Amino acid sequence: MRKRILLLSFFYPPDLSAGSFRAEALVNALCGRTAGKIDIDVLTTQPNRYHSHASEALAVEEQGCVRIRRVQLPVHKSGFVDQAKAFAAFALQANRIAGEARYDVVVATSSRLMTAVLGSWIARRQRARLYLDIRDIFVENVRELFAAPFGKPLAFVFGVLERWAIGRADKVNLVTAGFLGYFQPRYPEQRFSLHSNGVDDDFLDCPVGEPAEEAPGKPLHILYAGNIGDGQGLHLIIPALAQRLGARAHFCIVGAGGRLQALRDAVTGADLSNVQLIPPVERGRLLDMYGQADVLFLHLNDFSAFRRVLPSKLFEYAATGKPILAGVAGFAADFVRTEVTNAEVFAPCDLEGAIAAMGKLSLEPKARSEFVERFSRRRIMGAMASDVLDLALKAD
Structure with a gap:
């Protein structure tokens, strides 16, 4: 029976960002190792990383075993509130679209934590395995990016969400070994891999x-x-x-x-x-x-x-x-x-x-x-894809 993988990424090509290139490289690596035995759905957004370089892409695009679905976001800028509204729009649509199918594994690549939280929510609903690719320590950043009295309360709220997402995951990848000093003491029972960024x-x-x-x-x-x-x-x-x-x-x-x-x-x-x-x-x-x-x-x-x-x-x-x-x-x-x-x-x-x-x-x-x-991206993503496929094969 064919397995189904859902990949959540707020950015995906033709968007220009480290997250979009990383997500595409992982999809390519997964396709190269599945030999037609796995279907992959990518849930992402219409290009929105830079307004000065935005272009429309197909809302639904099929490439072999991959189906890419891009949701439209409201016009937003780089401010925290605008970005929060944009992500809320993505989360609502992604949650609805994900409910149309049944997945064995949910993969979320996340820099500002909330894509990981969304992946955890969808995986819980579907009773699917969860693989998180963590590319930033958002809770720590919030404390410094926001002055008192907002920094600490925001860090507390996002800390709760982080524990909820990380605690649910079957496997967590950290994009750099520098993150281990933060995550290991907080989640001693979690398994962490270290598949870094690389050279495309x-x-x-x-x-x-x-x-x-x-x-x-x-x-x-x-x-x-x-x-x-x-x-x-x-x-x-x-x-x-x-x-x-x-x-x-x-x-x-x-x-x-x-x-x-x-x-x-x-x-x-x-x-x-x-x-x-x-x-x-x-x-x-x-x-x-x-x-x-x-x-x-x-x-x-x-x-x-x-x-x-x-x-x-x-x-x-x-x-x-x-x-x-x-x-x-x-x-x-x-x-x-x-x-x-x-x-x-x-x-x-x-x-x-x-x-x-x-x-x-x-x-x-x-x-x-x-x-x-x-640090070849192809080699690094190949190892990461193997981890994801291991979860898929173990899924009921």
Whole structure:
């Protein structure tokens, strides 16, 4: 008898996000291992990650053993309230659609916890096995993102939801080993796997490029690509860094998010001509931009919760062979120092540290073939798919 798997992901291609690429890679890995014995339903949303790069996709799309169903969300922005409303709309529709079929396993890949909670709810209703892929520690983040008196009450509420979801799961994957220090003491009886983010196939043949020309007067081309929110804190470091470096560097910031306006205001207020803000772009164009850059820039805000995380962007940065300047701390800083060659770390929001770290970089691109092979997304998702299929085979 054919088994049925339901995959819940708030983002899915053609949406541009780490979660969407990860979800698609897992679906591809599952299809490659099932030989027509399993049906997979993907429940997701119409592209909504970036309003500047939104495009309609088919509401229902079938690809072999996979059926993708995308629900329409109300217009929303990056604020907490708007995002909550958008997720509520997704949850209501997903819950209704999931009730039309019977599933053996529910898989939820979740960054802000609530997709995991939704997966737990649907799995309970269906008496299905539950596999959670946890990509963030939302409870810790809430305490720092929201000032008193809201942070602690919100953390308490989400903490209850987290215990309810994690406690129900048959298997929980953590996207980084840095999360173990949080989850293991709280859930000592839970089984955790560690299938990390990785390097997508698009980056396997990424050209390393030529070293930066040290022509007199030629500015260093520094590129950041990704989300621009509180978590990245770009508005706290890019304007100051650009002002200090002046004509010696040109910053290209590609992306969007809740702190884009704050960054734009800071750039305008300081009358900076060496910072260019570009809306999100397709991966093909992004690869070209990586090739043109001299240095790739990465930054996380100075929050204690971020000492446990490992930015997904780091994997594609590393695959390019380009020099990397990373403002990170904790687990991410240790990872960069031990795993990524020709990369320098500075403490988040530390202007002087960023200047010093940049001075240590070699501007000659160097292939990181061992890194790419070790963190191949295809290999990592293959192992994760095996875990999911094991649950499916054990399902009644």
